[in-house]
Structure formats: structure tokens, C-alpha cells
Amino acid sequence: MTNKYQINQDYLVKFADWKNSKNENSVGFISEIAENSKNLFAESKFPTTKDEEWRFTNISNFLKSDLKPATFEDFASKLIPESVFQNSLKNTKSIKLVFQNGFFNEHLSSISNLNGKVVLGSVDKISKEKPELFAKYFNKSKNTKSTFELLNNLFAVDGFFLFVPKNVVVEMPIEVINLIGNETQNLLVSTHNLIIVEENAEVKVIFQSVLDNSHTNYHNYFTEIFGGKSSRIEIYDTEESLINKIGTTEIVLEENSLFNHFSFSLSANFVRNNLNAKLNGEHIEAHFYGLYTEKQNEHVDNHTFINHAKPNCFTNEVYKGILTDNSKAVFSGKILVEKDSQKTNAYQSNKTILLSDNARIDTKPQLEIYADDVRCTHGATVGQLDKDSLFYIISRGIPKEIAQSMLIRAFLAEVxxxxxIPELREQINHKVFFSLNQREI
Amino acid sequence: MLSIKNLKAKVEEKDILKGLNLIVNPGEVHAIMGPNGSGKSTLANVLAGNPNYEIIDGEVEFCGKNLIEMSPEDRAREGVFLAFQYPIEIPGITNSTFLKTAIDEIRKYRQQEEMSPKEFISLIKEKAAILEMDNSLISRSVNEGFSGGEKKRNEILQLLMLNPKLAILDETDSGLDIDALKIVSKGVNAFKSKENATILITHYQRLLDYIIPDFVHVLYKGRIIKSGGKELALELEAKGYDWVKELAEDEE
Known part of the structure; x- marks a missing residue:
């Protein structure tokens, strides 16, 4: 092992300490992945703004924060159950799974009325019970991993696991609540999630990262989603106020599947989402929605990559945001249409409204097309609330602040x-206005 | 009700209104006609308080108050309504939310109680029926996906719901087929009363077959160059604008 990068060495020292202190039950399959990642991690440099994919997102705060990788002891910190569920669904029946600093908290979770064939819960636990499922899918969605993904491989001992077998429809949404933070230290919380949805099966999952205290904590996630033939999957990924989050979602879809992904960053402190989807079969329909509303010095960066590897697929990507104060957002959307992927339909748009002079968006749409019979469009706009529209509303006697809220709502309506899920729609609507200090409409 | 004296206004550094005078009394319908670029829409926007238009000189008094000093929202609350030539779409905000908000804000200004939801629903149904609008339009987003004719009809629905003292209709007839024109006219005629007044801004005479004006004014180069009764509109229709332009230029 070379002494190449100091920060990597620091984390490897932390890894050695952490391994000794962590719950002894968490050895086995996942520890093997961690051991195997050590050398790769040592050689993998953390990105700087000189790297094209990180030009607009500076991770120096992350590097400076001297984070302590979460251990099983952090799991034991006291919790107020009401605060755990303050942002979860209340009037909609749902399955709730709580992860505390990366560890599954069965006591706070509620799993009921579930088809007996569905397997869900803790990656750690189920990897021991059903090793065959893990061998096939876990950590298999991509070969070359980024530094943050390798960091996740080192420290993630648990995460959300879901297996929906062939022809099974899970009616209730599944909420995965990640509580981040303890009372004394800056934590690095790593979770590795795996979702397998078999042929003609259907499921909806809501991920939520919830901050438990005011320390500087980072949630480093790695989520792998495998959508089988004719599967129907909805994923909602939401960040609560003040959270720091860096991670990757890898999606592999098979023919005729229908996939909907939503990414919400509503007043999150610092977010970098990498979303990579591979369309590995024909006649797939996939929608990728993003919504970001940021204020003060908040920063959100969405990097998406959609790979049309097979012909006759449809994808639609819509990312919209509203930025105020000194907040910053980044959008990078790449669509790759491979040589034989004829009859591809791929649409992408990124639109941002800036409510202040100091807010900033860097947007970079990219199309890479190797097939000749395709329909692909992309576009990005940045602007202010439309003055003529504002006048129209005000001219009906409506005060300016409500007129502004109406235009914000109108702008974000598409997402x-x-x-x-109606209750989630209302919650997100509420958080949009709350996060921007605007009157709710 | 409305008294405009020597009104001069500009938009984007271009002088449009160059000393316009007009008096409108309760119960009257005034048609303002004129060729393109004469300042018709500018007049409508200036009266409603569009911040893109700058008033250089003149006075506008509305029900005894100085209109120019009022914010656009207060003008609406005092009873000025502009039916837009190009109504905007507001996705995600339903017609009923939009109108209920507007009505309640106007009532708040007048120190009246909010309208009850029940009262609101029966009122909007009654007004929509006049305009032969489907009830489903009430729960649809404001103008979203509406055809040109539906948008204009929706403007008249707003007019009937807000029931202002002064209605200014900016080219409401443009882009309407004859059936839609009749329905829109029916709405305006239902609005008309002895207490309120209407200013119709139009390029064509045909609207005036359905909404009979008490006065017709010809606006040209930012000034009213000729006024008359409804027969003036017919004369303009028959002879075009050239003869009034010549009259105006002779005067200069």
C-alpha cells in the first residue's frame, strides 16, 4: 500500500479502529467487501474542482470535518420516536423501516400486512439468511467505483434490503427513514441499500434522510436497484433540512419495465446525488424527476447518467429548482444512446428560477448518440419569475407574496x-414553501 | 367614475400615449377603436397599473381617488378589472383557488368577511353557466391547456366573479369565432349595470354588434381624435381608418 493520499490513509486508520469496535455480528459477507475495497480505496483520490465531474462542487468541508465512521454504539443514542416519524406518512398506510446511523432499528420499524413472499429489512441480517440473493446482486450494479462508493464499501455494514418476487404487488408504500447523527461527534454514516424487483412485480419506496442533531454529519449512501421484466417501481428520495449527503443510486432495468424516480432536495445543506440508470432491455419507460429548493449557503448537485443500451425505450428527465440567497445548484445530465439503440426517445430538461442575485446554477446537459433513428431533446433554462405573469395575478387583487407563491407552484407543478402518493405530494408541496420562506399555496 | 386628463405614457422609452382625455360615467359602455400601434393596449395596461408602462404626465381619477398612485392590487380592490389580451397559464393553481383567493383579498381590503365556500361554489356555477362553461373547468388549472377562446371566456368568468366597478376589455374579441364571440358578449352584457362601466378596446366593429356601446372613440397616435355614438363604429367599418387619420393630420 502506498502512502499516496493522506486523507485516504486517515480513513484507513479509522477503518482499522472501527473494525475492532463495531458490532461483532456484522462480520461475514459484507466485511469481505470492505476488506477487498481497502486497496482500491487507498489508490482512489477524492475529487477536487479540477475534476470535470466535480467542477462546481467543492468537498473541502467534507474532507475537513474529521468524521467518525458510525459504529453500533452510535445506534444506542437516545431517540424520541415522535421526531423520527415527524416527516413520514401519517394518513397513508405504509411500511416503515428505521435505520439509525446506518443500523436497522427493528424496534422502531413497523412491517405488517406484507405478502409473505416479500423479503425486506436489514442488509446485514438478510445477507446471512439468503446469501444466494446477495451473491447475485449485492455490489454488482457497477464495476468501477468512485472514491465515495469505495468509502461506502469500507464502512457500510447495513442498509435497506428489499426483494419483491415475481408477480407480487406491494400496495403500501415502504418508507425507509435514515436517522443521521449523535450527540457528541461528527459522524460518517454509510448505508448500502439493495432493491430487487422481479418480473411483473410492483413496489413504491420512499427514502428519507433525517438529521438527529446539529453536528456536521454526512450520509454516504449507495443504493442498487434491479428492476426485472415488466416490473413497476417508484422511488422517492428526499432530504431533510440541513442534511449533508453524498451518494450514488445505480439502477438496472429489464425489458418492459416502468420506472419512476424522484429526487427532492428541499433546503438540504450539502447534497451530491449521482444517479445512474442502465436500460438493459427494450420497451422500458423511465421518468426521472428532480426538485430542489435551496436558500442561504446551501448546495445541491445532481449528476445523472442514463444509458440507453437497448432500442425502443422512452426516458423523460425533468429537474426543476428554485434558488434564493447565496445557494448554489449543479445539474449535469448525460444521456448515452448506444449504437444499436434505434427508436430511442429521450427527453431531458433542467429549469431553474433564481430569486436572488447571488444564487447560482451550473447546468450541463450532454447527449451522446451513436444510433441514427432516435428522438432526443434536451434543454436548460435559468430565469426569474415572469413579470407579466406576476402582473396578471396581482391585477386580480392578489398580494405580491401570494402571486409569487402561485408562480412558484406553477413552475414546479410538472414535478x-x-x-x-397524494399525502407525499402535499408534504413536498408544504416543504417547498417552507424551505424558501414563502407563503404556502 | 373615471376621468383621464392629458395622459402621457411610455413603454421602453417610446412615447405611446400623448395627451389622452376620457370621461366614463357609471352605466356607460365606451368602445375605443383605432389602428394597430395607436396606443389602445397601452391605455388598458396603464389603467390596470402594469409596471412595464411609465406615466409621464396627466391625471387619472377613479371614483374620486388618484388611480396613478395606487398599486395594481389596490386598483383591483378598488374595482378596476382588466381582461387581458393574452391571459397567462398558471399550472398547479385551480381556477377556484385563484378566484377564491382574489375575492377574499378584495373583501379583506373592503373590510368584509371572506366568502363562504358554499356561497363561492354556487356563485361560480351560476356565472360559468352564463358563459356555457363546463363545471369541470372550475377545478382545472388557470388557463392551462385552454384554447384561445376558452382563455377569453375564462377572463369573462373572472370579470363576473370579481364584479368590478370598471371593466376594461383588451381585444377580448380577437381570435374568437362567431359562437365564442356571442358567448363572451353574453357574459359582458350580464355584467353591465347602472352602477358599473365598461371600456371595450377593439380593432373590429363586429364585437359592437353584440355589446352596444354608448360612445365610440378613435385612438390614433396616442390621442383620441374622434368620438361619437355607435354609428361611428359602422362608419369606420365601412370607410376604414384613413379618413379619420386625415382629419387628425389636418388638425395638426
Whole structure:
């Protein structure tokens, strides 16, 4: 092992300490992945703004924060159950799984009325009970991993696991609540999630990262999603106020599947989402929605990569945001259409409204097309609330602040109205206005 | 009700209104006609308080108050309504939310109680029926996906719901087929009363077959160059604008 990068060495020292202190039950399959990642991690440099993919997102705060990788002891910190569920669904029946600093908290979770064939819960536990499922899918969605993904491989001992077998429809949404933070230290919380949805099966999952205290904590996630033939999957990924989050979602879809992904960053402190989807079969329909509303010095960066590896697929990507104060957002959307992927339909748009002079968006749409019979469009706009529209509303006697809220709602309607769970739609709507200090409409 | 004296206004550094005078009394319908670029829409926008238009000189008094000093929202609350030539779409905000908000804000300004939801629903149904609008339109987003004719009809629905003292209709007839024109006219005629007044801004005479004006004014180069009764509109229709333009230029 070379002494190449100091920060990597620091984390490897932390890894050695952490391994000794962690719950002894968490050895086995996952520890093997960690051991195997050590050398790769030592050689893998953390990105700087000189790297093209990180030009607009500076991770120096992360590097400076001297984070302590979460251990099983952090699991034991006291919790107020009401605060755990303050942002979860209340009037909609749902399955709730709580992860505390990365560890599954069965006591706070509620799993009921579930088809007996569905397997869900803790990656750690189920990897021991069903090693065959893990061998096939776990950590298999991509070969070359980034530094943060390798960091996740080192420290993630648990995460959310879901297996929906062939022809099974899970009616209730599944909420995965990640509580981040303890009372004394800056934590690095690593979770590795795996979702397998078999042929003609259907499921909806809501991920939520909830901050438990005011320390500087980072949630480093790695989520792998495998959608089988004709599967129907909805994923909602939401960040609570003040959270720091860096991670990757890898999606592999098979023919005829229908996939909907939503990414919400509503007043999150620092977010970098990497979303990579591979369309590995024909006649797939996939929608990727993003919504970001940021204020003060908040920063959100969405990097998406959609790979049309097979012909006759449809994808639609819509990312919309509203930025105020000194907040910053980044959008990078790449669509790759491979040589034989004829009859591809791929649409992408990124639109941002800036409510202040100091807010900033860097947007970079990219199309890479190797097939000749395709329909692909992309576009990015940045602007202010439309003055003529504002006048129209005000001219009906409506005060300016409500008129502004109406235009914000109108601008985001395309994303908010696409949310398929009514209560979640209302919650997101509420958080949009709350996060921008605007009157709710 | 409305008294405009020597009104001069500009938009984007271009002088449009160059000393316009007009008096409108309760119960009257005034048609303002004129060729393109004469300042018709500017007049409508200036009266409603569009911040893109700058008033250089003149006075506008509305029900005894100085209109120019009022914010656009207060003008609406005092009873000025502009039916837009190009109504905007507001996705995600339903017609009923939009109108209920507007009505309650106007009532708040007048120190009246909010309208009850029940009262609101029966009122909007009654007004929508006049305009032969489907009830489903009430729960649809404001103007979203509406055809040109539906948008204009929706403007008249707003007019009937807000029931202002002064209605200014900016080219409401443009882009309407004859059936839609009749329905829109029916709505405006239902609005008309002895207490309120209407200013119709139009390029064509045909609207005036359905909404009979008490006065017709010809606006040209930012000034009213000729006024008359409804027969003036017919004369303009028959002879075009050239003869009034010549009259105006002779005067200069």
C-alpha cells in the first residue's frame, strides 16, 4: 500500500479502529467487501474542482470535518420516536423501516400486512439468511467505483434490503427513514441499500434522510436497484433540512419495465446525488424527476447518467429548482444512446428560477448518440419569475407574496403533480414553501 | 367614475400615449377603436397599473381617488378589472383557488368577511353557466391547456366573479369565432349595470354588434381624435381608418 493520499490513509486508520469496535455480528459477507475495497480505496483520490465531474462542487468541508465512521454504539443514542416519524406518512398506510446511523432499528420499524413472499429489512441480517440473493446482486450494479462508493464499501455494514418476487404487488408504500447523527461527534454514516424487483412485480419506496442533531454529519449512501421484466417501481428520495449527503443510486432495468424516480432536495445543506440508470432491455419507460429548493449557503448537485443500451425505450428527465440567497445548484445530465439503440426517445430538461442575485446554477446537459433513428431533446433554462405573469395575478387583487407563491407552484407543478402518493405530494408541496420562506399555496 | 386628463405614457422609452382625455360615467359602455400601434393596449395596461408602462404626465381619477398612485392590487380592490389580451397559464393553481383567493383579498381590503365556500361554489356555477362553461373547468388549472377562446371566456368568468366597478376589455374579441364571440358578449352584457362601466378596446366593429356601446372613440397616435355614438363604429367599418387619420393630420 502506498502512502499516496493522506486523507485516504486517515480513513484507513479509522477503518482499522472501527473494525475492532463495531458490532461483532456484522462480520461475514459484507466485511469481505470492505476488506477487498481497502486497496482500491487507498489508490482512489477524492475529487477536487479540477475534476470535470466535480467542477462546481467543492468537498473541502467534507474532507475537513474529521468524521467518525458510525459504529453500533452510535445506534444506542437516545431517540424520541415522535421526531423520527415527524416527516413520514401519517394518513397513508405504509411500511416503515428505521435505520439509525446506518443500523436497522427493528424496534422502531413497523412491517405488517406484507405478502409473505416479500423479503425486506436489514442488509446485514438478510445477507446471512439468503446469501444466494446477495451473491447475485449485492455490489454488482457497477464495476468501477468512485472514491465515495469505495468509502461506502469500507464502512457500510447495513442498509435497506428489499426483494419483491415475481408477480407480487406491494400496495403500501415502504418508507425507509435514515436517522443521521449523535450527540457528541461528527459522524460518517454509510448505508448500502439493495432493491430487487422481479418480473411483473410492483413496489413504491420512499427514502428519507433525517438529521438527529446539529453536528456536521454526512450520509454516504449507495443504493442498487434491479428492476426485472415488466416490473413497476417508484422511488422517492428526499432530504431533510440541513442534511449533508453524498451518494450514488445505480439502477438496472429489464425489458418492459416502468420506472419512476424522484429526487427532492428541499433546503438540504450539502447534497451530491449521482444517479445512474442502465436500460438493459427494450420497451422500458423511465421518468426521472428532480426538485430542489435551496436558500442561504446551501448546495445541491445532481449528476445523472442514463444509458440507453437497448432500442425502443422512452426516458423523460425533468429537474426543476428554485434558488434564493447565496445557494448554489449543479445539474449535469448525460444521456448515452448506444449504437444499436434505434427508436430511442429521450427527453431531458433542467429549469431553474433564481430569486436572488447571488444564487447560482451550473447546468450541463450532454447527449451522446451513436444510433441514427432516435428522438432526443434536451434543454436548460435559468430565469426569474415572469413579470407579466406576476402582473396578471396581482391585477386580480392578489398580494405580491401570494402571486409569487402561485408562480412558484406553477413552475414546479410538472414535478409536484407527478408525485403519485397524494399525502407525499402535499408534504413536498408544504416543504417547498417552507424551505424558501414563502407563503404556502 | 373615471376621468383621464392629458395622459402621457411610455413603454421602453417610446412615447405611446400623448395627451389622452376620457370621461366614463357609471352605466356607460365606451368602445375605443383605432389602428394597430395607436396606443389602445397601452391605455388598458396603464389603467390596470402594469409596471412595464411609465406615466409621464396627466391625471387619472377613479371614483374620486388618484388611480396613478395606487398599486395594481389596490386598483383591483378598488374595482378596476382588466381582461387581458393574452391571459397567462398558471399550472398547479385551480381556477377556484385563484378566484377564491382574489375575492377574499378584495373583501379583506373592503373590510368584509371572506366568502363562504358554499356561497363561492354556487356563485361560480351560476356565472360559468352564463358563459356555457363546463363545471369541470372550475377545478382545472388557470388557463392551462385552454384554447384561445376558452382563455377569453375564462377572463369573462373572472370579470363576473370579481364584479368590478370598471371593466376594461383588451381585444377580448380577437381570435374568437362567431359562437365564442356571442358567448363572451353574453357574459359582458350580464355584467353591465347602472352602477358599473365598461371600456371595450377593439380593432373590429363586429364585437359592437353584440355589446352596444354608448360612445365610440378613435385612438390614433396616442390621442383620441374622434368620438361619437355607435354609428361611428359602422362608419369606420365601412370607410376604414384613413379618413379619420386625415382629419387628425389636418388638425395638426
Amino acid at each position: 409536484i403533480d407527478a408525485i403519485k
